[in-house]
Structure formats: C-alpha cells, structure tokens
Amino acid sequence: MIGRVFPLARPTWPGSVPRPPVRKALGLAYDTDWARSPGARAGRAAVRDLVAAPLLKVIAAPETRGLDRISHLDEPAIFAANHASHLDAPLIVSVLPARWRDELFVGGAADYFFDTRVKAATFAFLLNAVPIERQRVSRQSARVVETLLGDGWSMLIFPEGGRSPDGWGQPHTRGAAWLASRTGLPIVPVHVEGTRRILAKGSRTLRPGSTVVTFGRPLRPGAGTDARALAADLEQAIAALADELGSDWYTARRRAAAGTTPPLTGPESRGWRRAWALDERAGRRGRARDRWPR
C-alpha cells in the first residue's frame, strides 16, 4: 500500500539542514501534566476500554503471551517493544494487566507526535504520551520521565526510535536501558508481531489481521550496570522473543545461549532479498500465504 507522499504529504526534513527552533510550547517542551489529571485519566480509561480495546480486538485480534513472566512484578516497569506500526502502542496498552495499564505513559517522538498543538493534545490524552527525543535522551525529557517513573508510573518505549520502514527491526537506541539503569526499574522486553500487516508505516488503510504480543522476562539493572550492555541485552531479549514465536521456546533458548538468535534487524542483504527473508520468517510461523495468485 502506497501512502500519501510529497507533494501530497508534507516534505521530510533533510538531516543535514538544521531545523528552525520550534515554538517553546510544542515538541519536547510540551507540558503533558494535564493528561494525568483525574479527569483526563477517567476520559482516557473510558476511551481505551469502551472504544479502543474492542476495536483492536476486531482489527488486530491480539493474542497475549508471557504475561506469567511479569506476574510477580509489583513495581513500575519500563516496557520496551519493537516498533512496526502506529498500532503497537495502543495494542500493548490494551493487553497490559490493569495494574500497569492504568498508570502507564508512552514515550512519543517529540518531533512527530508533539509538533502541532492538536496532535500533541490528542496523543497526550489518548496514550498519555510524553515527548522524548528519538536518538538520544535530552536532559529535559529525562527529567520528566524520571519524575514520572519515580511517582510510580510505568513507561512504554520503543527503543528503535521509530517504526520499521521494511518490517525488520532497526538498531536500538540506548534510551530505555539508560532510564532503567538510572532508576533501577526492571525493563520488560515486549515483542509485537503482526501489526505491520494491519497498518504498515506509510499505509493509510487498515487491513484486519491477527497479532501476537509476547512479554519477556524482566531485565533488572544491577548496581553500576552499563547502559550499553543492558541495551544489548534488551535487543537480544526481544530478538529471542521473536525467535520463540517463530520456532519453539526451547529452540529459541538454545539459540540464545549459543548466540545464534536470528537478529531482529534481518539479513545484511538489501532490497528484495530482505523482503523475501521477511516473508520466509512469516512462513516459519505457519502463516505462509500463497506466493502466486490463483
């Protein structure tokens, strides 16, 4: 599905050209405190439970796995997931147990979700989104996020920094691991499968399908844990969850132990071979569709 592109859509901003300063009240500076007021929380819960969750059940038919791995957690946690679609965040929120769902905020890219007042207010209200930077942790966003985590809120973050352009994962940034090592809170690896088929990046049409959300065993940062190592562990853990879905749990554990877990980022090759490999991965999961039209 080809999405709306320039000039129908707004042009993308070249990385080499410095952006003009955004207005202070938007982007990272957008104040989302109002979205955690009792009124906003009640409204969000109503929309989530009465509209979003039933809708997602129809559109995405989520199957949840691995909640038993976090059943013993009685503290806030940082949920870190792979990211392939705008559906990921609402889907994960809809399947989370109530004790996290009701006190969860989502790290949203400041340059995408908070660039206009309407978008900022919408995402702050619907997802309790908090602006963060994609590639690094700025002092301002870190302060807000740490305060919220310290107040008992849990966080949903996508360490890839944005949605996958081709279905394979992207290298992780270290934001989630850095926050965990700063706060001492556990990171829960989450793997979401199937959302891209429903709403891929660039697509504007929903194609109902089935999804699987798998929660992994929490990673606990110890004293003096290196954020870099923790980030690598997190990436490995999410890759192992994907492998678990594609093969079986023990095979995935064997491969993880041997360091041969297929990476989320896919093969090194380019172009059609990556897409081909992605389809093969789906085939291994027993969902292969006919390659040729009948």
Add this chain to the structure above:
Amino acid sequence: MPRPGFVLEVDRSTPPILTWHGEGFRLEKLPAGRSRVIYAPEPLEPLGDPDEEIRQALLNPLDCDPLPTLLFPGMRLTIAFDDISLPLPPMRRPDNRQRALEAVLDLAAAAGVDDVVLICALALHRRMTEAELRHAVGDRVYDAFAPSGRLLQHDAEDPNALVHLGVTDQGEDVEINKRAAESDLLVYVNINLVAMDGGHKSVATGLASYRSLRHHHNVRTMRHSRSFMDQDHSELHSSNWRMGRLIAASGVRVFQIETTLNNDAFPSQMGFLQKREWEWTARDRATYLATTRSLALAPPRTARSIFQAIKAPHSMTSVHAGEVEAVHRATTAMVYRQQLVPVEGQTDIAVFGLPHLCPYNVNSIMNPILVMCMGLGYLFNLYRGKPIVREGGVAILSHPTPWAFNPVHHPSYIDFFEEVLADTTDPVEIEKNYEERFATDEWYRHLYRTGHAYHGVHPFYMWYWGAHALEHLARVIIVAGSPRAVRRLGFSPASTLQDALEMASDVVGRDPTISHLHCPPIMIADVE
C-alpha cells in the same frame, strides 16, 4: 506480618463457624465451653522474584554441585514433575512447575543439551489432558516439547518403560521409569503443598510401578504412619526413603527441586473463606449469602463446574534445590512454618468440613470413596504428635457424599463401591480378598494406559489411606450426606451437626469435647 495459627475456645458469643460442605458451606453453631476451632496461619509473604530465587537455588544447591556443572552436551537429561494432584486448588498461572522447568531448561539450553525429556510423574494417577499439562508446565514448554514427543506421562504398566533396580533390605522391589533411571541426570520438580510431599517419595512413588508401590501403599504401612505429615513417624516415608537410597546407590543421579506455597488458597472474591468469622466485613457476609444462596439453587453439575474453576492465588514462599534429603529437610521446615498450629491435647470429637476437592478429583467428581479418603485419610492426618481426636473418639464429616462417580476418571472406583464395599469395609479383608484382582484387571489397565483413568488399584489405596483413622475412631458420622452412600461406606448418616453430636453421645457421653479443623486453608495441628 501474617498472623500465626489460632485455636479459638468457643463461648456463647462465638458466631457460627463456617464449615465446608462439598460445593457449598454451612454455618454451624458449636457447643460453648467445650468446643474449639483450629484456624490456619495466615499466608506467608511470597518471594519477591521467584524466577531469580529459583535460578539462585540451581546455582547454589544444597549438598550438591551447581546444576550447570552437571549439564553437558550429548547428555541424557530427564526432568520429572508432579502431576495434577498438586497443588490444591490448582494455582493460577504461572505454576511453580513452569517456573522451575523453565529455569532448568534455560541452563540446559546454555549447556547445549539436546536430549531432554520431560515426564509427568503420575504413579498410578490418571493421565493429564493437554489443557492440564499446559497449565502445569506453561505453553512455552508444552509447545517446545509435546509436539515432538518429548513431554511424556509416566506409564506404570508399560513393561518396556520400566526398570527393576533392586530390592531394599526390607524386601521392597524398586522399579521405576526406565528413561529416568538411565539418564545422566534426573531433575525432579516438586510442589510441596504439605509436609508429606517431596523427598524420596517424589521419584520412588511418582515414577514407580505397581510392583514397587504396593510395598508402601498397603494397610500395614498406612496404619504405621502417624502421621503422613511427620516423616520421622511415617512408615510410608521410611519405605520411600529406603527405596530412594537404593535408587541413588544404583547410580541414578537425582537433582531435586522443591518449592513451597503459602496458603493463600482462594481468590479475593471468596475472601471470607480465608477469614475468621468474627472478622467478616459486610462485604464478606454479603458474598457468603450470595454464594450459598446461588449454590443452593444451582444444579450439582453447575456448582461443581464453578468450584473446579477456582484457581488459587498461591504464591511461592521458598525454593530449594540439590541433594534430595538436604533439600527436603529445608522444605519441610518451610512447610511447617506455614502450616503448623500448636494445639493442646485431644478431644472426644473432631469435626471436619470437607471441601469440594481432594488430590484425586481435580476437574472431576468427589465420589464417596474420595469423601472417606479426604476425611479420614487427609484431614484426620493433618497432625503432628497425636490426632486431634482421642482414640475411641468420633469423627464427624460434613459433605453431601453423593452416589456419583466420574466413569472416565474413576472406573474401578465404581466397582469397588458396588462390589467390594457391599461385602466388607475392613481394609485388611479388602486388601486380602480383592486388591490383586483389581490391580491386574486388563480393562482397568487399558483405561489407565490409554485414557484418563486412575489405575484399577487406586480406590484400594484410597481406602487404606483412611485405615489408621478407621482403627483409631469408634464411629464416623457424615452430616447431610446421601444416607445410602454413607451407609455403604460403613458410616452413620446424620441430617444436621446437632443430630450428629447427639448420635456421638452414644460413644463419647453427653458432654464431649469437640475440635473443629477450619480447613482449608491447609494446616497441621501440632498436638502436644
């Protein structure tokens, strides 16, 4: 801080006491001044991070090398685990077995072990269904092992899957699962709900054949186990320990994992079941009334479905791993910490309210034989030191005791009830005249091996389980049970508890002392 167990002396201001009655409850007024109610300790604090605790237990085992050093590529690894009889009620996911299995398999994966087989240690119990296995081991483990035939259920009647390891100095045959015996390492994953569970009993009973089990599952052993909850005074345990030591001496390397649970047995919606009656809130009272009224209107099948659907919020309180006896000592201390209630002396009468569930009717019917086993085998034996009722006293059980059986799970029970109990209820006579025929019956054997039936000899073991109580008590009365079924059991039916107390006065006089064991949650009366 959880409160310890408590013995309430009943006075005139004591409210009626909740008494379990199968798939329902009754509130019973006990005579003031000579009755006492024994309450279980409150649930202990659970482990904060059970997965990490299990991992630490495997890395730092008791009297044994760390598990990773016992694992190597090319080895044969067998992991056995307890069946559906534990815990009670079945616990919410994730089950302790799942947590422990995943921890062991994680280490096995890291060591590059390919030849791994999981065996459900059924002994002579019924085979579990896929849903039951999934609940116990978790979907991840099930999906990784069952499709390739590496998740098995022990078959005590498969001559090709058993190996005879020898005979103990007391002449007891030791015959256990061949794959387990011939593995480089046998890991056994336990859930130790009561002090009777675990230790050498895990392998020597759970993976044994009838030829082996008959040496300790018999009337003599049961009568000399006083009680099953006190392994130092239990012939059942002595026999299993002899067998376990022979198993170790014959070269089977066992790595034991034992986990304990707190007695948080019922979900918060049924919180009144965990409370002392005088502490019931308005909500508890409303819940009780709503529950009992609706259960009274519900057909038995519906009520049974509701109760069988209960999943206990049990939490893990400890995990120990390593050498069997060292592990079991530590585990037993933990079980006692949760369940022991000091009780002073015995009384003339013991009142036991029987719940809907015993180890052998999970997802099934509590038939009259299981009622006897639950009352006189299990609840009567929840003691250390002496029974709560004196020798020559009376036990009053409360249960509907329907003349009803699950023909899939309990086929030989039906014939036992119809044929054997119609002839005699004396355990010695039953053992002598009928056991072998039922144990070797080809049809029962077929149903056990291919269906979901308990072994043909199983109802005999249930009867033997109560043999010590039958010898100890002068009379057994069942309140509000089916009179026909109760009489077939050889007991006396009574309509109400007051009638039962009146009937008991023939044996224990007009002013007997009474103990009421407020169980479940499970406790062990430590009787001085």
